[in-house]
Amino acid sequence: MKRFLSGVAILLATVVALAAIQTAPQSNTGVIEGRVMRPDLSEGIPSVQITLVGPSPVLTAAELSSVYTPSPLLTPEMRQQIDALIASAPPGITPEVVAAAAARMQAQLLGQPAPATALAGGAAAQPPQAGATTDARGHFSFQNLAPGRYQIRAMRDGYFATPPPGTLGVGAPTTMNSNTTVVAGQPTPEVVMTMLRGGTVSGRVRDPGGQPASGLQIGAYQLTYQNSRAVLQQVNSKTTDDRGEYRLFWLPPGEYYIGVTPQRPRPAPGPQDAYARTFFPGAVDGRDAQTVTVGEGTEVAAVDLGIRAGGTTISGRVVNPFVGPNGQPTPASSFYLLPVDPKALTESGTINLPNTAANRNDGQFEIRGVLPGVYDLMTNAQNSVGQTVWGRTRINVGSGGAQDITLKIQQGIEVKARVTVDGAPPAFTMAAPPATRGGAIISSVGGVITTAPPPPPPLPGAAPAATPATVPTPTIRINWRSMEPYNAPFEGTASQTSTFDPSGVYNFTNVPEGRYFLQATGLPLNAYVADVLVGGMSVYDSGFDTGSVSSTIEVKVNSKGAKVQGSVQDGTKKPFASARVALVPQQARRQNINLYKTALSDAMGNFSFIAVAPGEYKLFAWEAVLNSAWMNAEFIAKYEDKGQSVTVGSADPAKFELRLIPR
Secondary structure: OHHHHHHOOOOOOHHHHHHHHHHOOOOOOEEEEEEEEOOOOOOEOOOOEEEEEEEEOOOOOOOOOOOOOOOOOOOHHHHHHHHHHHHOOOOOOOHHHHHHHHHHHHHHHHOOOOOOOOOOOOOOOOOOEEEEEOOOOOEEEEEEEOOEEEEEEEEOOOEEEOOOOEEEOOOOOOEEEEEEEEOOOOOOOOEEEEEEEOEEEEEEEEOOOOOEOOOOEEEEEEEEEEOOEEEEEEEEEEEOOOOOEEEEEEEOOEEEEEEEEOOOOOOOOOHHHHEOOEEOOOEOOHHHOOOEEEOOOOEEOOOOEEOOEOOEEEEEEEEOOOEOOOOOEOOOOOEEEEEOOOOOOOEHHHHEEOOOOOOOHHHEEEEEEEOOEEEEEEEEEEOOOOOEEEEEEEEEEEOOEEEEEEEEEEOOEEEEEEEEEOOEOOOEEEEOOOOOEOOEEEEEEOOEEEEEOOOOOOOOOOOOOOOOOOEEEEOOEEEEEEOOOOOOOOHHHHHOOEEEEOOOEEEEEEEOOOEEEEEEEOOOOOOEEEEEEEOOEEOOOOOEEHHHOOOOEEEEEEOOOEEEEEEEEOOOOOEOOOOEEEEEEOHHHOOOHHHOEEEEOOOOOEEEEEEEOOEEEEEEEEOEEEOOHHHOHHHHHOOHHHOEEEEEOOOOOOOEEEEOEOO
16 A cells, blocks of 8 residues: 555645645644665665655545545444554545545455545645755755655666565565654654665576577566466666676665567568577476576676577468458457467566568468467457457467468357346446447447447537437456466457346347456445356356357355454564455365465454355465465465364354464
């Protein structure tokens, strides 16, 4: 949450800033003293640029009551944590933004989905700012300050902010933020900020013939997770020089995969078309690579890579029967090559490949630099009403490549899903039709989708157009979640262009081929998805292929979910705040993303989950962990014996005490 607040750039409204200045005492005697230190607090950091922003009025929960309503399910300890969040809001933040942050923290503490809160608030004026630089001991000072809230920002090239409690992330922010309040007649506590010094990785890259490879991009990647999938995300990159040498500097401390990327294929074939994406020391699959540990301020040298050869070419033709909204055929816009192996570890950005065919008439395509293996090849275009339509085929690429591939773009299939809450249709309101997509108006009557070209502009003096009729809009939203080895780019396509019938039926008119879960959001407070049926068979845990759907999918919601609560203690049996707590289903059901829940422990170490489906689970509490890592089978297997088994029934279970898993 601090990360959220530190990154918000919306400032206080002009009238509020002026009122704060006008009501400030004439005797400005407040002082803010601070230090920027290394993590062990043994050494100050000199030459850090400090920016002081403020003053702004002190926000309280009472002042936010018009835009934020605390849930009655919050414990007193949870309320204390939210109140502390509100009090720590930096200057320049509108009450609406603070309220949105408080609502998200509330959802985290209660184990609920994050609310889709719009950031309201009008134009804002910039609060006063002042600057300083830390001395040789890392010390800074601001004198003669008016009472109010202040934000302190610290930044120096090559240094990074320490991560927020309970969370590990890829990379690190370059600005450290802290907040304090100057109270008239009272001393202000010293502000101590810690920053991490970045490290360096250097080495040399050689081509498959052993010669220095110049002009290639080399990157540092960190492991992260997207739902249950392990992927690599780039943190930093440089280009090799004429000697094939590189130096990746200002890397935040952590574990890295170092990889080299061949140049993007050019119109004319060249030697690099046979180069393979290679990770240190010479692996084409991240699973076979060696990681490099970068400590605070350390330099890691001689991380040399030898590029592997073996890239080949695939070619064929895209068959596209559609024209775009302008009435002209739309060319395939992008090509995606997804490894079929669900455990293949590579950077997700490399699956999007350019068409290098010299002649692209009649849908011809060519993709160079493809390693042998089994892939799903996909591309997309737009149909006449602006919908994204996909083509997909599975290919087996050998050492000689693959030719004469036919990739046919098809309209997605129509799928209907009926949602019931305790056996009844979900609640709905009447609202305006969805916005236009691709120049076409999309609306529904009785669950049937209709499209029409956009209306022509009105003639001079003509009467204004009639207001469109309202359509039923449900309080519950159904989202399609792809089960592909990577977050496939067509996941969002399935959820778009849907309509709703008051009987509880959602009509999805353009679902691309694939395997999916259905996920429900906007459920009543204590409700959960109890089952998903296709053809009368439960697919809630396994998911389903679109080709197997021949009737309406049944999504059954139960409004009487259970509650799981407890506390987290550290090694000395003291309450631990901001631990990442995860509720993980039993092993046979861990592919079901709907069953997982997560929250942060509050200031007293307490946590709570509501709307939990009955069943067998395990509870885990980490001091810090990558987001959604607990959904990955290989990751959670390392901590299986550190989880606490939980049986969730219809009645609320007892309170559980968890032992903290250290960083």
